[in-house]
Amino acid sequence: xxxxxxxxxxxxxxxxxxxxxxxxxxxxxxxxxxxxxxxxxxxxxxxxxxxxxxxxxxxxxxxxxxxxxxxxxxxxxxxxx
Amino acid sequence: xxxxxxxxxxxxxxxxxxxxxxxxxxxxxxxxxxxxxxxxxxxxxxxxxxxxxxxxxxxxxxxxxxxxxxxxxxxxxxxxxxxxxxxxxxxxxxxxxxxxxxxxxxxxxxxxxxxxxxxxxxxxxxxxxxxxxxxxxxxxxxxxxxxxxxxxxxxxxxxxxxxxxxxxxxxxxxxxxxxxxxxxxxxxxxxxxxxxxxxxxxxxxxxxxxxxxxxxxxxxxxxxxxxxxxxxxxxxxxxxxxxxxxxxxxxxxxxxxxxxxxxxxxxxxxxxxxxxxxxxxxxxxxxxxxxxxxxxxxxxxxxxxxxxxxxxxxxxxxxxxxxxxxxxxxxxxxxxxxxxxxxxxxxxxxxxxxxxxxxxxxxxxxxxxxxxxxxxxxxxxxxxxxxxxxxxxxxxxxxxxxxxxxxxxxxxxxxxxxxxxxxxxxxxxxxxxxxxxxxxxxxxxxxxxxxxxxxxxxxxxxxxxxxxxxxxxxxxxxxxxxxxxxxxxxxxxxxxxxxxxxxxxxxxxxxxxxxxxxxxxxxxxxxxxxxxxxxxxxxxxxxxxxxxxxxxxxxxxxxxxxxxxxxxxxxxxxxxxxxx
Numbered sequence: 227x228x229x230x231x232x233x234x235x236x237x238x239x240x241x242x243x244x245x246x247x248x249x250x251x252x253x254x255x256x257x258x259x260x261x262x263x264x265x266x267x268x269x270x271x272x273x274x275x276x277x278x279x280x281x282x283x284x285x286x287x288x289x290x291x292x293x294x295x296x297x298x299x300x301x302x303x304x305x306x307x
Numbered sequence: 308x309x310x311x312x313x314x315x316x317x318x319x320x321x322x323x324x325x326x327x328x329x330x331x332x333x334x335x336x337x338x339x340x341x342x343x344x345x346x347x348x349x350x351x352x353x354x355x356x357x358x359x360x361x362x363x364x365x366x367x368x369x370x371x372x373x374x375x376x377x378x379x380x381x382x383x384x385x386x387x388x389x390x391x392x393x394x395x396x397x398x399x400x401x402x403x404x405x406x407x408x409x410x411x412x413x414x415x416x417x418x419x420x421x422x423x424x425x426x427x428x429x430x431x432x433x434x435x436x437x438x439x440x441x442x443x444x445x446x447x448x449x450x451x452x453x454x455x456x457x458x459x460x461x462x463x464x465x466x467x468x469x470x471x472x473x474x475x476x477x478x479x480x481x482x483x484x485x486x487x488x489x490x491x492x493x494x495x496x497x498x499x500x501x502x503x504x505x506x507x508x509x510x511x512x513x514x515x516x517x518x519x520x521x522x523x524x525x526x527x528x529x530x531x532x533x534x535x536x537x538x539x540x541x542x543x544x545x546x547x548x549x550x551x552x553x554x555x556x557x558x559x560x561x562x563x564x565x566x567x568x569x570x571x572x573x574x575x576x577x578x579x580x581x582x583x584x585x586x587x588x589x590x591x592x593x594x595x596x597x598x599x600x601x602x603x604x605x606x607x608x609x610x611x612x613x614x615x616x617x618x619x620x621x622x623x624x625x626x627x628x629x630x631x632x633x634x635x636x637x638x639x640x641x642x643x644x645x646x647x648x649x650x651x652x653x654x655x656x657x658x659x660x661x662x663x664x665x666x667x668x669x670x671x672x673x674x675x676x677x678x679x680x681x682x683x684x685x686x687x688x689x690x691x692x693x694x695x696x697x698x699x700x701x702x703x704x705x706x707x708x709x710x711x712x713x714x715x716x717x718x719x720x721x722x723x724x725x726x727x728x729x730x731x732x733x734x735x736x737x738x739x740x741x742x743x744x745x746x747x748x749x750x751x752x753x754x755x756x757x758x759x760x761x762x763x764x765x766x767x768x769x770x771x772x773x774x775x776x777x778x779x780x781x782x783x784x785x786x787x788x789x790x791x792x793x794x795x796x797x798x799x800x801x802x803x804x805x806x807x808x809x810x811x812x813x814x815x816x817x818x819x820x821x822x823x824x825x826x827x828x829x830x831x832x833x834x835x836x837x838x839x840x841x842x843x844x845x846x847x848x849x850x851x852x853x854x855x856x857x858x859x860x861x862x863x864x865x866x867x868x869x870x871x872x873x874x875x876x877x878x879x880x881x882x883x884x885x886x887x
Contacts, residue, residue: 242829244833244836244841245829245830245832245833245836246832246833246834246836246837247833259592260376260592263440263840263841264841265440265775265841265842266592266593266615266619266775267774267775267804267806267807267810267841267846268841270619270806271846285623286595286619286622286623286627287595287596287623287627289594289595290594290596290597
């Protein structure tokens with residue numbers, strides 16, 4: 227998958243969980259919880275949606291590595307087999 | 308599975324603040340002796356929390372160790388906190404505000420929030436914290452009910468959630484903000500104002516019965532209720548901090564609750580400061596490794612957290628904790644909803660001490676029932692009433708109260724009169740009166756008491772939803788949903804969730820001309836999140852042609868929930884129109 231594919235997948239799952247957010251609202255460096263106001267349940271739902279869609283298991287200790295869109299793209303790229 | 312009782316050893320019992328002897332001899336007058344009172348008479352929470360410690364020579368002790376989300380740290384001594392609170396009180400006074408004015412705070416866990424809370428109380432005004440993740444509607448409705456005169460917030464929160472309706476709230480005189488200054492034409496920048504203000508202020512001579520705090524809580528019907536608490540509540544904050552949380556002067560203490568909720572004020576500001584501990588304030592949201600690192604690196608001795616957070620730690624497994632040293636932890640407690648027995652025992656395995664669950668509500672102002680340091684723990688139980696508290700399990704029928712037998716499920720009730728009991732629901736005398744029947748305060752929680760005297764939570768007696776420890780009123784969510792043009796009717800229920808306890812699910816019936824679709828489902832969820840905020844908005848929406856209703860037209864949420872969970876439908880004799 228290219229960076230653009232991963233980015234698209236994250237944005238689709240993110241806006242499915244939080245439909246108040248438009249994909250164009252999401253800056254690469256925006257903190258998903260602090261800036262986009264996802265709460266911890268949203269975040270857990272996002273982790274499980276990404277797991278389902280991309281087959282990537284994201285352990286709890288890695289959550290800070292997907293704290294922004296840019297971080298998440300980079301992290302998932304290394305984890306997708 | 309039956310969980311074995313966790314026994315305490317003699318050394319642990321002897322070291323506890325609350326021993327059997329203290330328990331046997333306690334009266335509320337003993338708790339009053341833990342306080343100083345204002346010099347010359349009167350009682351003020353801010354004085355008990357901060358100023359008296361400075362006067363007694365503890366000004367150099369750290370009151371707040373603030374850990375910013377970007378890695379900044381700031382130590383604020385009791386003397387510095389006293390000065391900041393005085394500056395905040397002076398800012399309010401300079402803007403012509405008088406004792407009795409209502410000050411609302413809407414901000415994250417930044418140092419100014421603590422100065423604002425204490426400065427407001429010092430100035431004899433009433434403090435109301437709001438959760439910063441609320442959407443504009445819950446903020447507005449609470450400020451309208453509370454007739455807020457002052458709002459302390461950030462530029463970003465103001466722009467997004469307050470500016471659009473600010474002019475419609477006639478009571479609002481002053482908005483103080485932190486941040487980039489982009490709203491300078493309509494708001495006053497807080498930091499420069501505090502920097503200019505004098506760092507001393509004569510504490511307003513409040514009495515024990517003067518209003519100090521308004522905490523909002525949700526009702527099943529109608530608008531949120533503003534529970535009024537008085538300065539005299541500090542007697543209970545002092546005693547319960549000491550007894551239920553085992554706080555000792557000088558302890559390093561971390562309460563993870565946000566001051567936007569009652570726990571984060573009673574036990575995240577007042578009780579710990581009154582007991583002269585050093586509070587850890589973590590600005591950031593939940594983060595597994597950050598939390599473990601704080602417990603270890605800051606040498607936290609007493610930790611007060613919540614089941615949702617504990618369950619998130621548990622999800623990561625014990626291995627995630629094994630490289631940390633938690634040997635400083637002496638006492639750990641949990642509140643918000645019952646902690647599963649697994650969680651209690653997990654505390655024992657990972658932290659070397661079980662979680663001590665306790666129970667209280669916005670209305671009770673402080674912890675009422677608790678597993679205390681000297682008690683054996685029955686995992687899953689909320690513990691026993693604290694000294695000075697009489698609790699019972701009652702059954703109310705036609706206005707008559709009957710006390711239940713051990714093991715019988717009834718409503719958890721308390722004998723009124725403890726110092727932190729709410730004094731009113733703001734402007735809602737009838738709703739307040741309904742809480743008191745036959746000499747008892749009725750909590751709305753169903754529970755039972757076992758033969759050993761331990762209390763066990765069973766469920767809510769009403770339709771309120773407990774999600775991540777926060778009470779959510781279905782009416783408030785339904786009201787926001789029916790503002791959407793597609794929605795004719797809405798019903799909200801809580802459905803069980805492994806992490807949050809319950810999550811909010813909505814059933815909606817559409818107006819003519821609208822058809823159910825995935826796009827509409829998303830649009831409605833987005834609409835609700837924008838108005839209510841993520842913590843309150845439904846996570847799931849299902850469409851129905853019709854919602855089940857009684858003859859009088861009341862939607863039967865209980866029936867929707869029973870069906871959702873596959874439980875017996877119970878009495879449906881009043882059902883007029885069924886779900887379709």
